[in-house]
Amino acid sequence: xxxxxxxxxxxxxxxxxxxxxxxxxxxxxxxxxxxxxxxxxxxxxxxxxxxxxxxxxxxxxxxxxxxxxxxxxxxxxxxxxxxxxxxxxxxxxxxxxxxxxxxxxxxxxxxxxxxxxxxxxxxxxxxxxxxxxxxxxxxxxxxxxxxxxxxxxxxxxxxxxxxxxxxxxxxxxxxxxxxxxxxxxxxxxxxxxxxxxxxxxxxxxxxxxxxxxxx
Numbered sequence: 479x480x481x482x483x484x485x486x487x488x489x490x491x492x493x494x495x496x497x498x499x500x501x502x503x504x505x506x507x508x509x510x511x512x513x514x515x516x517x518x519x520x521x522x523x524x525x526x527x528x529x530x531x532x533x534x535x536x537x538x539x540x541x542x543x544x545x546x547x548x549x550x551x552x553x554x555x556x557x558x559x560x561x562x563x564x565x566x567x568x569x570x571x572x573x574x575x576x577x578x579x580x581x582x583x584x585x586x587x588x589x590x591x592x593x594x595x596x597x598x599x600x601x602x603x604x605x606x607x608x609x610x611x612x613x614x615x616x617x618x619x620x621x622x623x624x625x626x627x628x629x630x631x632x633x634x635x636x637x638x639x640x641x642x643x644x645x646x647x648x649x650x651x652x653x654x655x656x657x658x659x660x661x662x663x664x665x666x667x668x669x670x671x672x673x674x675x676x677x678x679x680x681x682x683x684x685x686x687x688x689x690x691x692x693x
Contacts (some may be wrong), residue, residue: 482513486558495560499577500549501674502595506570507578511560516551518542523548525562556645594660594670601664614644619659625665628658676683 492510499506509527511519518526525546539545546564552561553579571578604614617625632655639648656672663669684686 480553480557484490484557485513485516485553485560486556487513488558490530491557492530495525495562497525497526497546497562497564499570500565501671501678502565504577504595505565505579506546506566513655514594519548519562520551524567525564539567541566542572546570558585594656597657598660598664601660605664614654614661618665622662622665625658625662629655629662632658643685 491512491517493512495509495511497506497509498504509525510526510530511526511537515526515528517539518535522537525548527536527538528534529536537545543611545567546562547566549563549565550561551560571580601614602608604612605618607617608618617628627641632651636648636651636655642648663673
């Protein structure tokens with residue numbers, strides 16, 4: 479752990495702070511802090527920034543209610559920039575979007591990174607637009623019973639592959655199961671964040687149990 483005094487603030491007394499979502503790791507916004515706003519952020523556990531346009535401190539969410547609860551703050555190797563991991567109560571952008579970063583300037587078609595969030599968004603699009611010839615469209619049109627049946631079938635196939643000890647086959651079947659579980663989640667309105675938050679609760683409980691056992 480380092481102290482605020484170890485940080486290198488600019489000539490204007492500010493240090494850039496890149497705010498990221500604790501669950502998705504998505505960059506939410508880039509703001510600035512001075513020593514006072516950083517101290518307030520650490521004391522209150524919620525982000526407080528310095529507005530360069532208004533020349534004053536501002537607490538994220540004080541007007542909108544979209545507070546950002548701080549999980550961690552890290553400094554870079556030069557101590558002149560920060561990353562702030564947060565759990566947010568609502569949209570990060572004043573435009574009402576999840577992140578301030580939405581408009582691509584460039585995107586490689588070959589090197590685009592796959593993500594579970596990206597797949598989830600694609601499935602949401604399939605449910606909304608229902609393009610013809612899509613297997614996902616077929617599942618949504620058949621409804622919850624068909625989706626649950628497929629989840630059950632894929633669970634069985636994972637078990638069979640795992641029991642057989644074939645790593646490649648098991649990986650293939652887990653991917654199939656993951657896809658169908660995501661379809662189920664979209665159908666029921668369960669988000670990736672909902673699942674991650676539930677897992678985080680269990681992590682805290684598991685940590686407490688381990689501590690009790692060590693006593």
